[in-house]
Amino acid sequence: MxxxxxxxxxxxxxxxxxxxxxxVLALDTYRTRVFKEENWLLGGGKGPFGKEKSxxxxxxxxxxxxxxxxxxxxxxxxxxxxxxAENYPHWFVINRKGIITYALKPTFATPTAYxxxxxxxxxxxxxxxx
Amino acid sequence: MGRxxxxxxxxxxxxxxxxxxxxxxxxxxxxxxxGQAANANWNATTDEERNRAATRIEPLPLRxxxxxxxxxxxxxxxxxxxxxxTLEYWLDNYSSHPGWGKDSRQARAIxxxxxDHVRSDKLGETCKRVQYGFRQDCETFLRTVIExxxxxxxxxxxxxxxxxxxxxxxxxxxLLKDQPIVSKRYxxxxxxDYLDRLRxxxxxxxxxxxxxxxxxxxxxxxxxxxxxxxxxxDNARTELFAMRHLxxxxxxxxxxxxxxxxxxxxxxxxxxxxVLLYFWQQT
Numbered sequence: 001m002x003x004x005x006x007x008x009x010x011x012x013x014x015x016x017x018x019x020x021x022x023x024v025l026a027l028d029t030y031r032t033r034v035f036k037e038e039n040w041l042l043g044g045g046k047g048p049f050g051k052e053k054s055x056x057x058x059x060x061x062x063x064x065x066x067x068x069x070x071x072x073x074x075x076x077x078x079x080x081x082x083x084x085a086e087n088y089p090h091w092f093v094i095n096r097k098g099i100i101t102y103a104l105k106p107t108f109a110t111p112t113a114y115x116x117x118x119x120x121x122x123x124x125x126x127x128x129x130x
Numbered sequence: 131m132g133r134x135x136x137x138x139x140x141x142x143x144x145x146x147x148x149x150x151x152x153x154x155x156x157x158x159x160x161x162x163x164x165g166q167a168a169n170a171n172w173n174a175t176t177d178e179e180r181n182r183a184a185t186r187i188e189p190l191p192l193r194x195x196x197x198x199x200x201x202x203x204x205x206x207x208x209x210x211x212x213x214x215x216t217l218e219y220w221l222d223n224y225s226s227h228p229g230w231g232k233d234s235r236q237a238r239a240i241x242x243x244x245x246d247h248v249r250s251d252k253l254g255e256t257c258k259r260v261q262y263g264f265r266q267d268c269e270t271f272l273r274t275v276i277e278x279x280x281x282x283x284x285x286x287x288x289x290x291x292x293x294x295x296x297x298x299x300x301x302x303x304x305l306l307k308d309q310p311i312v313s314k315r316y317x318x319x320x321x322x323d324y325l326d327r328l329r330x331x332x333x334x335x336x337x338x339x340x341x342x343x344x345x346x347x348x349x350x351x352x353x354x355x356x357x358x359x360x361x362x363x364d365n366a367r368t369e370l371f372a373m374r375h376l377x378x379x380x381x382x383x384x385x386x387x388x389x390x391x392x393x394x395x396x397x398x399x400x401x402x403x404x405v406l407l408y409f410w411q412q413t
Contacts, residue, residue: 033391092376
């Protein structure tokens with residue numbers, strides 16, 4: 001969740017690089033739309049984007065069967081609240097030739113991990129865009 | 131008469147003798163102190179508060195180590211030594227300590243574990259902690275456990291741990307290339323000679339060694355169940371798949387599906403553009 005909010009803060013920088021940004025969700029299309037457009041957890045508040053309904057800036061992709069997650073090896077690798085979560089969050093940067101140039105499995109190990117991860121992703125996007 | 135009175139008075143004012151704290155209670159108190167200080171660090175909002183929490187934790191590894199050395203036969207000794215390993219990770223990650231050099235408490239704890247507990251059936255969890263390390267002692271520990279521990283489940287966890295350790299060490303070496311400040315800190319933490327030796331290794335060969343370690347874990351100990359679900363084989367094969375198909379420099383595998391409006395998406399349609407793909411955790 002917080003990573004989507006952190007990414008929203010860097011939206012201008014990402015767009016300047018001309019990068020296409022996608023977030024893959026193990027949800028059907030209805031819930032995927034709710035995640036994007038009516039995300040109460042990521043919208044509202046008193047911050048700079050308080051008037052936006054949702055802070056999800058990436059285009060969400062619906063992957064209800066978890067096929068894309070399985071192909072990218074991120075399925076069911078995180079135990080949360082006593083059950084296996086569908087995906088362990090991962091970032092991938094893919095260059096213009098379709099080659100993976102960066103893969104990041106967040107650790108959430110420090111209080112600033114969210115913004116550090118997004119900063120690292122941005123640096124790698126810059127490299128891939130060159 | 132005067133002498134008797136003085137004696138009686140001195141007896142009545144003597145402080146009651148303090149009962150010595152049992153070693154097991156000392157151990158538990160230190161574990162509790164670590165938990166509380168780590169929480170305080172996590173919840174801290176200023177660097178001063180974080181430093182204060184780290185200062186509370188800094189003496190604990192040595193105190194735990196000394197307690198374990200004085201009580202080598204206790205049921206909790208192995209756990210205490212394992213805690214020393216964890217505590218030094220914590221200090222490496224969360225404090226600005228310049229490094230322990232040859233006085234690493236973690237290295238001393240590992241040496242004692244190898245000397246006194248290498249055949250223990252309780253070493254599985256220790257292998258998991260050790261796999262997150264960086265120093266040479268961690269690799270030596272895992273290799274020795276595979277060779278000398280008679281319990282197959284412990285051997286399996288050590289085998290998977292060795293592969294994870296080698297992979298993580300390689301990843302960290304790659305990250306250090308672009309980060310001179312962190313690189314300098316690593317020299318303090320783990321020794322310049324050791325780092326120089328690792329930097330000189332052939333990367334392709336090191337990757338092949340990691341793959342071979344995961345293959346060995348999957349082939350020899352694939353059926354060993356892990357305490358939090360899955361098996362050594364599941365974990366090793368997942369990592370092998372990621373190394374062979376999802377590693378940096380590999381072509382991104384095709385994925386397709388609808389976006390939130392039902393519009394079809396196909397990753398390969400975006401050749402010529404930079405793509406950022408994020409897999410969101412569904413809880």
